[in-house]
Amino acid sequence: MKFTVLVDVRLRGGIADPAGATIERALPALGYDGVSGVGVGKTVRFTIEAVDLASARSQVDDLCSSFLTNPVIEDAVVTVTEDDGAG
């Protein structure tokens, strides 16, 4: 089975996020005064072959902890969805 994977890599709390801070500081100049907590991360998208959802999920978790994130400074939110075969 094929699964579409979305890995949302985020900086952990307390880790410097200069891109997020810069965007947040620019927003009032554009008239957006109520925006706070801006964080900039990255998204990694791919497809993976696995026997079932649990296996796909387990492989992606391993991939995240060993390569896609540095656990000292980053967390990942992973979304795994089964391909419907149409795409």
Add this chain to the structure above:
Amino acid sequence: MSTVVGVVVFPGTNCEMDAVEAVDRLGGEGRLLWHGDEDLGGVDAVIVPGGFAHGDYLRPGAIARFSPVMAGVAAFAAGGGPVLGICNGFQILTEAGLLPGALQKNSGLKFLCQPTTVRVETSNSVLTSRATVGVELSIPINHFEGNYTCDGETLARLIDGDRIVLRYTDNPNGSIDDIAGVCNEARNVVGLMPHPERACSELLGSADGAVLLGSLLDSGPVVVGLQDRR
């Protein structure tokens, strides 16, 4: 016999010739090692130099740690061989798990390219054996992701183990506890963000890096005599 220092070159490394030049000037022999070769060719010490290995894609050092040479470097380090990571090399060594912690983006949001003053905190490392504790050295930095961080438990371990090798006197990047360089538990692997290889001649504004790289040269043959060479 001069100490042979292998200087690792990844695609995107850009400080390798500075490192070779500095090693040669100090009486050693710098030798380039291609990242695709696991065999280190019997060198006495290894420098992982600065630059943007593999384009720094994903994160600095994230892809470089999987290059074949890093298996050789890890085995060399495990056998007691002296390994020095400078700037991007420090980032690579943390990603490879040879040193604790990580380098996050500078707290001041800026890429920093400037002289810094660092204080030698221990002379018990392959980078500082020739240096006196407390001495201040002028060494330049050149980085965006040089803000050293680690969890509280790791920091306590570094402090208790006398493993903080260098501290900034005027912290430029937000590094926790002013850390500019750390070593592993065995003290043969050191990483630092400042560039000692760019401070080995008064013509460059400082020759203070010579005491650090000179220490590395001292460490080479001694350690090699005590362990199996790869």
